[in-house]
Amino acid sequence: MSDSNLEQAQADGKYIRTVRSFVKREGRLTKGQAAALERSWPTMGLTHQQGLLDLTQVFGRTAPTVLEIGFGMGKSLVAMAAAAPEKNFIGIEVHRPGVGACLMEAETAGLTNLRVYEHDAVEVLRDCIADGALDTVQVFFPDPWHKKRHHKRRLIQPAFVEALRPKLALGGVLHLATDWENYAEHMLEVMSGAANWRNLAEDQGYIPRPSERPLTKFEQRGERLGHGVWDLKFSRIG
Template structure:
């Protein structure tokens, strides 16, 4: 396993800005304090499960001690869904990316409570993870679930799913690897479908060229269940790398 540098104190980390080398940021860094339980989990478990920009380009086989199916989730929120997936598939490995420190602490607590050994975490901009930390063709699946929709038209340029981002993700997927997107904003779903349908090196898993049924291995979040009771739709898109 790679030796990791411990990040700054969780309290300081929660208050400090997350920098990005790219001009337009696709996320808002939500301020918030860790609970006492999240902070203690962070202090105990970050040295083992945390990955940093300073680690440089990782070798996933070295990080996990094996060569298994490797998943990347970008923006795991409070981490419950990622923990559910990792617990349900112990034969697979998972890397999660989240800039919100309470979410990182919450996932570390889930890892401890469930005894998970197949999860590692970055708490930096996903762009840096893709560009600086992951070797090409190392991922079997990339998941982006319910990213910020930036629903105002003037903010659409901030949406994460854009042609340039998708192409950088493509190079990190092995040929045949899956990019799985999900959103509960219909306009963003339409945008995602347009971007992916026009993206070089990707093909829709659906022969009809539309949205996909929710795969059984994507957990339904509390937020999603609440939305369903209010009549909100959810759209999944699964595209695979062709070359």
């Protein structure tokens, strides 16, 4: 069905079209990733089918909870979870090899404060996370979808941030980072136009790179090549 036919069908109420922020790649698992999934999924894996999470039960304690969307191979997520053992971390990623890689890193770091989903974050947020449950949501380097006709696939959209906001506690923070200037501008426009958020940047633009966001190899390389990175932090005020 063509795009316009799908939209027509949706308008007729026959078909709800979902524009997803990812294309599922069938990447192969390395042996190490497969083994880590086998070993650690029973203790660290969460499934969408489990439905609404009881965080106290999942982590065996009550602690501030950080949710990362689209963690890739999990490098930053594992580094942050290792640096903040007093917090709970939940990662969501659709790419299975990435989930396996993250579990490998988490095992090496000996983490007990991390749980992961292999699922679409839009659905996990909607169905599994209780209102007010999160202290921080972070989205680092989401797929920029460079072409204009693909911009609708970008994760950061008005409807998405409006659905995400109630999942944060009041005062909770959404932290975004991108190395694509046009996406940074898009993020700033979406967040500045959304109700009940406060921009934590003094000049209402971008914040200086926060020290708690680990510097990845990818970003280091970008720095050497003179590429920019833009961080945004907004707190929930309503």
